[in-house]
Amino acid sequence: MSNTYKSAGVDKEEGYKTVDKIKSAVAETHNKNVLNNLGSFGAFYEIGNYKNPVLVSGTDGVGTKLKIALDTKNYDSIGIDCFAMCANDIVCHGAKPLFFLDYLACGKLDSNVAAEIVLGMVKACKDNECALIGGETAEMPGMYKDGDYDVAGFCVGIVEKENIIDGSKIKSGDVIICLPSSGFHSNGFSLVRKIFPDFNETFEGKPLFETLLVPTKLYYQDIKKLSDKVEISGIAHITGGGIIENIPRIIPEGLCAKIEIDKIEIPSIMLECEKRGNIERHEMFGTFNMGVGMVVVVDESLANQVLEILPETYIIGEIVENDEKFILN
Incomplete structure (x- = not known):
C-alpha cells in the first residue's frame, strides 16, 4: 500500500470541514476594509482616513488554561481568551483593534473542536468591532498527542499618533x-x-x-x-x-x-x-x-x-x- 498524507496522520478533509464550519461566521466580522475572503494566501485590510496613523500589534496565547478546557471538553471560551489576551494589550495604548489572525496547532484535527474554538474568536472579534481576517490550522502528529491543541493569536490595531496612551502624561496626584x-x-x-x-x-x-x-x-x-x-x-x-x-x-x-x-x-x-x-x-x-x-x-x-x-x-x-x-x- 502506498503512503499518503493521511496515513502519516494528517487529514486534509478534516481541515476542509473546519473551514466550512467557520466560514460564514468569520465573514460576519468583516467590514468594508477587508479586501479578500478566507482562503487567500494573505489577508488584506485597507486603512481608512487617518492623519498620522500608528499601528499597534500584540500576540499571545492561552497558556495552560487550555489544559482545563481540553480535559473537560469545554472549548467555547478559549477562543475568547486568545483574542482578549492580544486585543487588551493594544487597547492599553488607545488603539482600536482592526484585525485578528489565529494559529491553531494539534496532533489530530477534530473539525468540531477547531470550529468551536474559532467561533469563540468570532464572538470576541464582534464585541471589539474587529475583523478575523485569517489564520492557520496545523495538524502535527508526533509533535502533539491526539486530543492536544495549542492556540495563539495576533492582533493589529490603530491609533492617531497624537492620541497614543503610553503613560508619559502620568503625574503625581493622579x-x-x-x-x-x-x-x-x-x-x-x-x-x-x-x-x-x-x-x-x-x-x-x-x-x-x-x-x-x-x-x-x-x-x-x-x-x-x-x-x-x-x-x-x-x-x-x-x-x-x-x-x-x-x-x-x-x-x-x-x-x-x-x-x-x-x-x-x-x-x-x-x-x-x-x-x-x-x-x-x-x-x-x-x-x-x-x-x-x-x-x-x-x-x-x-x-x-x-x-x-x-x-x-x-x-x-x-x-x-x-x-x-x-x-x-
Whole structure:
C-alpha cells in the first residue's frame, strides 16, 4: 500500500470541514476594509482616513488554561481568551483593534473542536468591532498527542499618533482606577492546576471548571467609553506577573504607583487558591490579577467621572513621587 498524507496522520478533509464550519461566521466580522475572503494566501485590510496613523500589534496565547478546557471538553471560551489576551494589550495604548489572525496547532484535527474554538474568536472579534481576517490550522502528529491543541493569536490595531496612551502624561496626584477582571483570565494556570487538580470538584455550587474557564474580559468597549469623554493618562493590562509587574511598566521615572490592598475586591476563587495552596499574599499579587483586570490612571479631578461612566470600577491607589515605581501597602 502506498503512503499518503493521511496515513502519516494528517487529514486534509478534516481541515476542509473546519473551514466550512467557520466560514460564514468569520465573514460576519468583516467590514468594508477587508479586501479578500478566507482562503487567500494573505489577508488584506485597507486603512481608512487617518492623519498620522500608528499601528499597534500584540500576540499571545492561552497558556495552560487550555489544559482545563481540553480535559473537560469545554472549548467555547478559549477562543475568547486568545483574542482578549492580544486585543487588551493594544487597547492599553488607545488603539482600536482592526484585525485578528489565529494559529491553531494539534496532533489530530477534530473539525468540531477547531470550529468551536474559532467561533469563540468570532464572538470576541464582534464585541471589539474587529475583523478575523485569517489564520492557520496545523495538524502535527508526533509533535502533539491526539486530543492536544495549542492556540495563539495576533492582533493589529490603530491609533492617531497624537492620541497614543503610553503613560508619559502620568503625574503625581493622579488616581489609579481598577477595571475588575472576570476571574483568573489566562495567567497563572500552571499554579492553579497544581492547587486544584480536580476540575470537577464543586465550588460555590457548581463544577470548579466553570469558574476557572470564565473567559478573559474584553476591555475595548469600556476604554472606548472612557476615552470619548475623559483624558486617560495611562492604562495597564494586568496579565502574567500581576499588578506588581504590570503597573510599573507605565510609570514614568521619579513617580510611583501606590496601591492599597484593602481596597482591592479579591475574587473568592483566588482567596480559596491562596488558602488551599498556602501561598503568600505577595506571591498571589505577583502571579494573578487578583480581581484587577486592567487599571486606568487619570487626573484626580476626572476620577468621579470615570466611576460614573463605568459603575463597576473603583479606586485602588494614587501616583506619588518616589524612586520606587510601585508600592503595595
